[in-house]
Amino acid sequence: MSFFTPNVTVSNPIPQEVKIYYSKNFAIISICFLSVFVGIGVFWLTTGQLILGGIVCLVGLCSIFLKTRSLLNNKPQIIINTIGVETSTTPFYKWAEISDERVSGKYTGRGARPMLEYTYPGGKELIKLEPLNIRPQDLDILLKYYRKPWEFRGI
Numbered sequence: 001m002s003f004f005t006p007n008v009t010v011s012n013p014i015p016q017e018v019k020i021y022y023s024k025n026f027a028i029i030s031i032c033f034l035s036v037f038v039g040i041g042v043f044w045l046t047t048g049q050l051i052l053g054g055i056v057c058l059v060g061l062c063s064i065f066l067k068t069r070s071l072l073n074n075k076p077q078i079i080i081n082t083i084g085v086e087t088s089t090t091p092f093y094k095w096a097e098i099s100d101e102r103v104s105g106k107y108t109g110r111g112a113r114p115m116l117e118y119t120y121p122g123g124k125e126l127i128k129l130e131p132l133n134i135r136p137q138d139l140d141i142l143l144k145y146y147r148k149p150w151e152f153r154g155i
Helices: 026-046 050-072 136-146
Strands: 017-020 079-080 084-087 099-107 111-122 124-130
Touching: 017 136, 026 136, 050 084, 079 136, 099 136
Parallel strands: none
Antiparallel strands: 017 079, 079 084, 099 111, 111 124
16 A cells, blocks of 8 residues: 655745735724824813813824825835835835845834835835734845845745
8 A cells, every 4th residue: 555645836925016005904993093082172172171172183183184095095005026116105116226125113202113114226215014014024024035036935
């Protein structure tokens, strides 16, 4: 009696191109949290604390407006493939034109926030990763893979 094992083919789990968008869940949770602040501001307005209530309502409504814009934005914020990188604020650059690409933690007031940073001809790009639908660890793996796919061994 002999045992046969079928040929197993493992395909590459990383696609040819990855498009990263604003996280809809992050925006919805932020809008709900900010709605509580607007409610507190309205309560203060009705109890006679006009200045404090007005400031809280104004800041809350402006923040809700910005989060709603990101919720309705269906354009990719980052596009990465084996040829290069494009973001919402910079045009497409090939890997040969890009240097020092990495996911880092930049201090922005309250502590380190994950950011994608790279240098391109004519400037440096910094993109916050918190409102996007990718974890910083996953983006770091994608950067390593797409930069040199022939050397990629995983993490």
